[in-house]
Amino acid sequence: MDTYLITLLSDQQPRRMRVIENILTNRHTVTTLFWGLRYGILNWLGSDRQLVRADFDGQLRQMQDDGLLQLDNQFILLTSQGKAVQAQFLSQHYQPRFTSDYLNYQVNAAWPRLMFASQVISEFSYENAKYAPISFEDHELRYVKRWFAANKSAAIIQDFKDELTGFLGTLSETEATFMTELLVGHDSPGLSIDQLTGKLKLPSIDGEIMANDLIVGLMQYADQQTTLLKQLFADLHLESPMSHSGYVTYQLFVANHSIAQIEQQRFLKLSTVREHLLEAAIFDGPQFPYQRLLTAEQLADFDAQYAGNIDDWQVQNVSGDKNLDFFNFRLFQIMRSTSHE
Amino acid sequence: MNEQQLHEVLQQQFGFDDFRPGQQPVIEAILNHQDTLAILPTGAGKTLLYQLPARILPGSVIVISPLLSLMQDQVNRLRQLGEKQVTMLSSIQTRAQQQATMNHLAHFKYIFASPETITKTEVMAQLKQIKIAMIVIDEAHCVSQWGPEFRPQYLLLKTLLADVSHDVTLMLTATATQRVQDDILIKLGLRVRQVTVVRQSVNRPNIFLSVQTSTSQTDKQTQLLQLVKTLGGAGIVYFSSRKQTSQVAQWLQEQTGLNVAAYHAGMSQTTRYKIQHQFMNNQLQVICATSAFGMGIDKEDIRFVIHYHVPANLENYVQEIGRAGRDGQQSLAVILYSPGDEYIQVNLSDLTIPSDAVVNDFMSGQVKAEQLGDVGDLLDFYRSQHLQAEQIIQIFQQQRQKNRHNLDQLLQYVNTTECRRAVILNYFGEQLLNHNESCCDGFDNPLNIEQLGLKKIEKTSIKPNVQSWQSRLNQLYFVKS
Structure with a gap:
């Protein structure tokens, strides 16, 4: 079956099917964006807003039936045959080359x-x-x-x-x-x-x-x-690929407002401000001022704790504040993801 | 204004020598400030009915239309005719865009809107501030629950007519039985005796009417191919499903070598524009379309209209075949029917009319309007009118029954062995003058394309070949040397 969907899959990295679907249909959640970043498919965000779930699932099922992929607990991995078909697909179809500016x-x-x-x-x-x-x-x-x-x-x-x-x-x-x-x-x-x-x-x-x-x-x-x-x-021209509200938060943050100040100024919950900052880090990559949120000490601790494939890291509770632990962990994941790329 | 002056305006401002049938009495009545119901078949030139008076009467003209696509077609046509002060208040505008339009209402000669939008409190308030020459209600049959396309939102227009001062009201429809005609006036709060009704016959004597029966889908495809091969173009083939328009268009193109394209409302606006204009420019010979195609098509020489699936009712059928033969030349309308086809329409009707369960889920808040699309809008409307679930369910039951009844009438047309034209005219309360060989395939008078003089005229291939991009640019942007 001929579909560009095959170019978004990997034989090395198991990928969540719903993340791929959400990227295509433009669901702006931090989870979707983070994994879109990990999969290197962020530029396809919102590229198929009309996509219907039944069609998306149908395409995957067809590829599975053809032996091109394995579907395990909603994770997709290309088989070696799938990898070969992907390579063939890329050689026979138009290959987008201006993707870096899609967003x-x-x-x-x-x-x-x-x-x-x-x-x-x-x-x-x-x-x-x-x-x-x-x-x-x-x-x-x-x-x-x-x-x-x-x-x-x-x-x-x-x-x-x-x-x-x-x-x-x-x-x-x-x-x-x-x-x-x-x-x-x-x-x-x-x-x-x-x-x-x-x-x-x-x-x-x-x-x-x-x-x-x-x-x-x-x-x-x-x-x-x-x-x-x-x-x-x-x-x-878009001011930013971020959601509008996220962008406003980030502008304040860049202008040296603290998270607490932003919470107050914008009448937002702490967790929302944190989500906005994660979104900003995902889109802004190495330019994001990580040092304002993660101390050198924390970074050293994280480097000691986490190694190997970033996809496999699991958050570890250290402070007793789950939301904060997760925020710091995800921020570090993004930092390491964008600095390595 | 006397008749001579009217003709002068027609010639000088619009470039026509004569009015089309029905146009003159409507325009005269409007200029005399008489509310008018015009029942004129498609292709009778309905834009002129308000465009000409608009040039003479001071003030803005409000045109109310049920569908965005209809509005866009009308707006487009006016712009093509050189009218610049045209705008459209619509749901696709953002709040800011709508506000910007509202602030400048008086600048526009033509204001298009749906019944829901035009009757919003803030819009009505704005309308009261400006001089309104005329309110035009397009597709006026939508106000009647006896018509096939009843839209309850149209009932709101009674308030508009009563509250917003205007010189005259013009109601337009292509087909209306006597019952629908009376109902339109009552529902809009007009006095039947004070309204001028101008009615033209639905009969189109230059269109031969035929029904071809087949026993299988393969048979039907063969029949279609045979017809298109013999007829050439220009023609329209109507389908009930979007998917099939694309499939059959591609297949017909391969089989006949003609230029064939699909058209349906699921395509992008720009694609629809292109297909429509290619057809009008004779770059395409055949269009495979859903009922979305046709509004705003100003093409005189369409030779045939084929229905691959039976339409929902005789009103739609008469409108759709009315696109053929506007130049008065011999044309053809064929329904390709295999027994059981009517269930497609029954299913479609079930899809568009919500079930009792959906109504109950909606009213109890378990399902939101946004999740239901068009049906959601309708349910939202009924709720805003304080209707209870049982009342809504009853309305939909009546609607289903009415659809079944309308379909039965259409099947009578399909199944008759006698004069088909008589079935149509009888339905609209008209009398047939005489049946003859060029009328229809009833009374054992099978379709003979050659005898009708409809045989394909061999034209030199007008297939547009793809040229080099440099010559394409030269063609697009003409630079004088």
């Missing part, structure tokens, strides 16, 4: 935005003002209209085209064709992703993955090398 943009909104902007420029180039915009949302209409008005001149057509050409030139012919055929323009609604995979003889499951990946690539490129496109995508 920094509002990826879902990017294609509709680009398609609409393309339509506006195209209709302008054909001097046509009466057309049905591909976008319905007032916000999108207003944003693109404002973008267009701010840049409107005879040169905008060539400039827009040049900026796109700049990025498309860095892609393979197939990828560049894939992108341009998706665009919408005057008398030319473009093709759907399914139609395109058919015409370009690509595996149908590659379509969505490729479209997502390439638009992130374009946004990256736009930030560095363009003006029009950079403005077009400007509001799709």
Whole structure:
């Protein structure tokens, strides 16, 4: 069975099936995020929000029936046959390469935005003002209209085209064709992703993955090398991949507020503040100020206590405060996970 | 405004020489500030019915529509016609977006909204601050529990009409039996005698009506393939399931070499836009779709509409086949029927109408509205109207019975050996003038595509080949040299 799910599995590390499902469907719990970090699949967070459990379980069952994986108490491990099929899969399917930025943009909104902007420029180039915009949302209409008005001149057509050409030139012919055929323009609604995979003889499951990946690539490129496109995508930058509330907590923490102060200022429970900080550590990796929460002494103790595979560590109670012990333990796990990677 | 002036507006502002049947009396009544119920078949040009008066009457026009997709289609059409001041209050807007729209209501000539949204206290308060020329109630049959698509939220509109001052009300529907017609006016609190009713026949004489029976799914597929091969395009094949639209579209494309695509509400907004416009631009010959496809399709030369599954009722059927032959040329409507197909509709109806257990679980708080989707919204609505569980259960039982009854009427159409058109017209309270060879396949007059002059016109292949990305960019963004 052909599914990108196989790329999220390992033959070395048993992986919790519900964590993988929660990553795909964007469940922002600390447990999901921590294990997503451990499995190296955090960038796929929220990449398949429509995923239905029955389909997810069905895919796993099919792989199990085909002898590709073992399912033990909700833990998945690829068999050697599964490992071989995974390698084969990777060689035959599109391999996303802009994943590192998936969590920094509002990826879902990017294609509709680009398609609409393309339509506006195209209709302008054909001097046509009466057309049905591909976008319905007032916000999108207003944003693109404002973008267009701010840049409107005879040169905008060539400039827009040049900026796109700049990025498309860095892609393979197939990828560049894939992108341009998706665009919408005057008398030319473009093709759907399914139609395109058919015409370009690509595996149908590659379509969505490729479209997502390439638009992130374009946004990256736009930030560095363009003006029009950079403005077009400007509001799709996320302030942080964290939950909004978690982000607010972390900003206070970075500004040297103590956990107790944050609790008071934000009317939050201690355990919630701690969860926010764990989330911050997961996303911020080595930049997280661990030394403010773990003393040198604690670190030395932990290093003496915990060794070997981080996945297998078990929390040990030392202070009599379970929540605190777990917080310190998990923080240390994250610290060691991100510093080793 | 006299007739000549009206024609001048039509020509100068809209570029048409003549009104389509039914349009003129409706527009005249509206301009005379008479509340009007327009029962006009699909394709009669309903946008113009409010767009033309909107150009003349001062104030905003509120258009109420039951579905987001319907609203989007209408909004899109208006924008395509060059109207800029169009907005939509909808559930997909965030609170802030909705507030931003509300603050600028007076700036919009057209305000689209669902009945639930438009009757919210804060929205009504805002509406009272602005000048309203006209309230348009689209799909007005939804207010009648005798109609096939009763939506209790429509009952709230009576309050809107009574409380928000406006010059005139226009109610639009494609089909309505006499009973539904009367019920619409009563439920909206209007006096039957004071409302102008403009009704056009549901009859579409240029569409040949046929039903082909098969004994198995394989047979049915063969029949479909044969029809599509002979007919070519443009055509629509309707299905009850989303999954099948994709499967059959792919299969038909492989088997016929035509460009065929699927369309259903589960696809992304951008994909639906593309498929719809490819079809209108003749890049696609055949669409395999659920009933989501068709609203807002302005294509004159659709030659056939095939139903792979029986529709739920004659109202839907007449609307769906009405998309064929708007250019007046000979067209064809076929139902592919195998005995037992009706159970698909019965099951669908069971799925959309909540069971007694679901109602009880909801009312006792064991199940939340969010967990139930559309059904949840409906239950939420009934609860907000202070209905008890037993009353709601009873409403749903009646709904089920009504659906069964409507389906039975449709099966009469499928099973008749006599004139099919007569069955339809009779249902809508009309009389058939005469049955002849180009009417339907009743009275042993089997479908003969060649005789009807419907044979496929061999066109040169218009299959869009994928071009190089550089030429695609040149085509998209035309730079004058």
